[in-house]
Amino acid sequence: MTIKKVGVIGCGAMGSGIAQVVLQGGYDVIVREADQPLLEKGLERVNASFERLLKKQSMTEEVKNATLKRLQGTVSPDPLRDCDLIIEAVFENLQVKIDLFKALDDVCGNETVFASNTSSLCITQMAASTSRKERFLGMHFFQPAPLMPLVEVIKTISLAPEVLESAMNFVNSLGKVPVIARDQAGFIVNLLLTPFMLDAMRAASTGVASVEDIDKGMKLGLNHPMGPLMLADYIGLDLIYNAGNVMFEEYRESRYAPPPVLRKMVLMGYLGAKSKRGFYDWSDPKNPKAIDLST
Numbered sequence: 001m002t003i004k005k006v007g008v009i010g011c012g013a014m015g016s017g018i019a020q021v022v023l024q025g026g027y028d029v030i031v032r033e034a035d036q037p038l039l040e041k042g043l044e045r046v047n048a049s050f051e052r053l054l055k056k057q058s059m060t061e062e063v064k065n066a067t068l069k070r071l072q073g074t075v076s077p078d079p080l081r082d083c084d085l086i087i088e089a090v091f092e093n094l095q096v097k098i099d100l101f102k103a104l105d106d107v108c109g110n111e112t113v114f115a116s117n118t119s120s121l122c123i124t125q126m127a128a129s130t131s132r133k134e135r136f137l138g139m140h141f142f143q144p145a146p147l148m149p150l151v152e153v154i155k156t157i158s159l160a161p162e163v164l165e166s167a168m169n170f171v172n173s174l175g176k177v178p179v180i181a182r183d184q185a186g187f188i189v190n191l192l193l194t195p196f197m198l199d200a201m202r203a204a205s206t207g208v209a210s211v212e213d214i215d216k217g218m219k220l221g222l223n224h225p226m227g228p229l230m231l232a233d234y235i236g237l238d239l240i241y242n243a244g245n246v247m248f249e250e251y252r253e254s255r256y257a258p259p260p261v262l263r264k265m266v267l268m269g270y271l272g273a274k275s276k277r278g279f280y281d282w283s284d285p286k287n288p289k290a291i292d293l294s295t
Contacts, residue, residue, distance in 0.1 A: 010088065084111070101116075
């Protein structure tokens with residue numbers, strides 16, 4: 001299987017980053033959004049990323065212009081029909097993704113490979129909704145996709161070996177490091193990372209230590225770039241809440257169950273950095289202030 005043309009569904013923060021990475025890998029890219037305003041916003045996000053590279057002198061004007069010529073935007077599924085690979089990067093809702101892939105299944109040729117960028121949802125359920133179970137896999141990039149080197153490649157019991165091999169070669173061609181995971185909730189990284197963050201939330205909410213000191217302790221004690229509570233804010237507390245519920249549903253282990261403090265924060269719309277409040281006050285993004293949970 002030769003990959004030349006790649007479709008990216010969704011051009012938000014994650015999708016635009018994936019589109020940028022794939023463009024820089026030398027591929028033609030079509031991004032699809034739900035409507036024209038979202039598409040224009042997404043394409044501008046991609047363009048802004050290349051402008052930053054230009055200002056940093058990491059890219060020349062000539063290379064930038066040549067790269068962007070290989071980018072196309074659409075609000076219709078029809079231009080995706082001749083893509084060799086389609087990577088879905090929409091909201092983390094299983095039914096939304098299933099409905100999307102069902103629609104794409106009717107549009108795309110039999111040889112097109114489908115991949116979901118989900119961080120924890122069941123690839124098998126998505127694949128089973130299509131006619132291409134042997135050509136359907138997970139391809140989980142990490143945020144921000146242009147900077148993070150890892151991509152989890154998730155295989156189901158029906159995935160054809162040659163498709164897995166092509167997917168691994170594709171990820172390598174992007175300058176990323178692929179790791180293979182079986183299709184189980186959380187895959188590798190989130191399977192281990194989510195309970196770490198949930199335990200930090202439990203510790204903060206029960207008074208083991210302050211948000212600031214828990215993060216300081218784990219950051220300096222483990223030589224991590226940031227503590228688990230700040231990381232949770234950065235990822236998005238709603239995403240962690242949903243991922244925890246998905247993993248608890250699959251494994252029925254208490255360490256995956258979101259603690260009450262997380263549920264309450266999500267209910268109140270305190271979702272972390274993107275909502276300006278979570279375990280930190282992000283009013284000043286360059287200087288977030290830890291929230292006092294004892295009050």
